[in-house]
Amino acid sequence: MDHFHNNRGNSSMSKQSDINLGPSANPFAKPTDFxxxxxxxxxxxxxxxxxxxxSDGRFYAIKVLQKKMILKKNEQRNIMVERNVLLKNLKHPFLVGLHYSFQTTEKLYFVLDYVNGGELFFHLQQEHTFPEPxxxxxxSEVASAIGYxxxxxxxxxxxxxxxILLDSQGHIVLTDFGLCKEVIEPTGTTSTFCGTPEYLAPEVLRKHPYDRTVDWWCFGAVLYEMLLxxxxxxxRNVAEMYDNILHKPLHLPMSISTAARDILTGLLQKDQKRRLGAQADFLDVKKHAFFSSIAxxxxxxxxxxxxxxxxxxxPADLRHIDPEFTQEIVPNSVGRIPDSTINSPTATSAFLGFSYATTDDHLRN
Structure with a gap:
């Protein structure tokens, strides 16, 4: 993590060209490219x-983060750590692809695959529940991505x-890994969480250390919601819901198959050591009878x-995107490069080494 301290306080850091772009095939990317x-x-x-x-008329999803907000929440270390996750060159059919990232004095930009089949749960709302197949x-697509x-x-x-999004063909795409996850630990009182309270595992609520089995709990919550x-x-009462997660036994109606009831019992096990996935991780899930028909x-x-x-x-078809977002006006500031004189050297150096691009981006179709 040395890059936190490199050149700290060097005022020339405010110039874009001085920032270490990492293994970048596109070091001069800027907001005005889009x-x-x-x-x-x-x-x-x-x-x-x-x-x-x-330059080529291609559509991308671009995540724009305010450095100021991240610094205010003391999250820049978190962002940098998670950027190293991105440098692991994640490639999987059910994970969103990152093309490159860059920064201006005030903002971080991630250029991602644009996925426009809509949130999976937007479709679930329309249908109420999904049939088991x-x-x-x-x-199975979500589990495959988690296993990877x-x-x-x-x-x-x-x-x-x-x-959890659908692509234009109807395959799952998981987004947001390593790209500013919401902070899900409780802050201050037990009732103030950023993140999704419905999906919090008991160990997270208890502020106990958690491991990869936390993902299998969340996966169980997703499967439960799709089926039921x-x-x-x-x-609707958040405090009651936390209490339910911690203490209430899981109730499973007979309307779902025996295999579905069995896998949900295993995944939504309050004791993380006894949870399905605690022994052999993805292999435990993969081998379960519920997935016996999956090749x-x-x-x-x-x-x-x-x-x-x-x-x-x-790509321009936004029919599955929540109108609450799409009706919002795009602020001018998003696509503009601000005057670097207003930059604080500390803010820039905190993100030194942030910008990143996959080295083969120019080879991608």
Missing amino acids: DFLKVIGKGSFGKVLVAKRK RARFYA LHSLNIVYRDLKPEN GLPPFYS WEDLYNKRIPTPYNPNVAG
Whole structure:
């Protein structure tokens, strides 16, 4: 982590050209390379926008984070650590692809695959519940992505409905790993969480150390909601819901199959040492009877037909994106490079070495 302290306080750091861009095939990327079209999501540090690259007309999702907000929340160390996750060159069919990232004096920009089939849970709201084969298909793609992250010693930790998208064909895409996860530890009182309370595992609520099994709890919560229409232990009263997660036994109706009841019992096990996945991780999940019909290699290679096709007309088709976001006005500041004289050297040096690009980005189609 030495790059935190490199050149700290050096005022020339305010110049874009002096920032270490890392293994970058595109070191001169800047906001003005893009036309920012629509807001498609929001987080605690910034926004996600759909943007069109001027040079080739391609569409990307660009996550724009305010350095000021991150520094204020003392999160820059967290962001830098998670950037190192990105440097592991994550490539998996069900994870969003990062093309490159860059920064201006005030903002960080991540250029990501644009995925416009909509949030999985946007579709679940329309249907209320998914039939078991459809839920199984999505769950197996999600499990495959989690297994891959775990194989690289990455705990996803923040699997939640808004991070699970469908691509234009109807395959799962997990987003947001290593890109400013919301801070999900309780801050101050037990009732103030950033993140999704419905999906918090008991050990996270108790502020106990957690490991990769936290992801299998969240995975169980996702599967439960797909099959039964609400998260497990759900209550409109948040304090009651926390109490349910910690103490209430899991109730599973007979309307779902024996295999579904069995896997949910294993995944939503309050004791993380006894949870499905605690022994052999993804292998435990993969081998469960609920997934007996899944040919995992075919699944990985996208050879299994998707149960639903979002039927998007093309990249500019936003029919599955929540209008709450898309009706928002894109601020001018997003696509502008601010005057570097207003920059504080500390803010820039805190993010030294942040900018990143995959070395083969120019080879990608």
